[in-house]
Amino acid sequence: MIPDAKGLWLNLGSSGRITPGFVHLDREAMPGVQVHDIRLGLPYFVGAAEVVVMSHVLEHLHPFWEAPAVLREVHRVLLPGGVFRLAVPDLAKLSSAYQGGEDQITDALAKTQSELREYIGTSYADLPAALKFSVIAFGDNSGSSAYDGHRVIFDAESLKWILERAGFKDFAVVGPTESRHPTLLTRYRDVEAAEEIVVEVSR
Numbered sequence: 001m002i003p004d005a006k007g008l009w010l011n012l013g014s015s016g017r018i019t020p021g022f023v024h025l026d027r028e029a030m031p032g033v034q035v036h037d038i039r040l041g042l043p044y045f046v047g048a049a050e051v052v053v054m055s056h057v058l059e060h061l062h063p064f065w066e067a068p069a070v071l072r073e074v075h076r077v078l079l080p081g082g083v084f085r086l087a088v089p090d091l092a093k094l095s096s097a098y099q100g101g102e103d104q105i106t107d108a109l110a111k112t113q114s115e116l117r118e119y120i121g122t123s124y125a126d127l128p129a130a131l132k133f134s135v136i137a138f139g140d141n142s143g144s145s146a147y148d149g150h151r152v153i154f155d156a157e158s159l160k161w162i163l164e165r166a167g168f169k170d171f172a173v174v175g176p177t178e179s180r181h182p183t184l185l186t187r188y189r190d191v192e193a194a195e196e197i198v199v200e201v202s203r
Helices: 066-077 091-099 110-120 129-138 156-165
Strands: 008-012 023-026 049-055 078-089 169-174 196-202
Touching: 008 066, 049 066, 066 078, 066 156, 078 091, 078 156, 091 129, 091 196, 156 169, 156 196
Parallel strands: 008 023, 008 049, 049 078
Antiparallel strands: 078 196, 169 196
């Protein structure tokens, strides 16, 4: 435990996205990151964090074992009234895009393009519609040994269900310019992937 930690802004599974004012935790060593596997708990006391963000991480965890445990830990370290902002790929958006034809299946993550080109020899744009859907929903398109691929895909209903079971309240789907925390968006920006859903909850 970190005894003097309070009022923290935590970015869990931050990868290489370093934002001033946050403590960044990731299990892979990168500049600006504290190496820590969030599946093993969070090294902070109850109520230590004012803000927690977790972008495109929850889908990498087992939905019935790992994800609930991580979410309970986030709830534990978040102070009452604090904000937890979470982004994941959205099944509803992906399904709608797939049914609308392959030209509508988009991905705002340029990293996906370069990874696919490097590892399988083609770009995301060149894939047929079903494989575009699969790369985002279920894909393991990275060469990193620390990348487990996607274990689950959520929509608003399933996110609300799993977050409320972890103890969170005040569930809301939010846009990239919306937050219930007065200064969160002055420090932090979502990935803004075309296929994501972003939600906020509080303790």
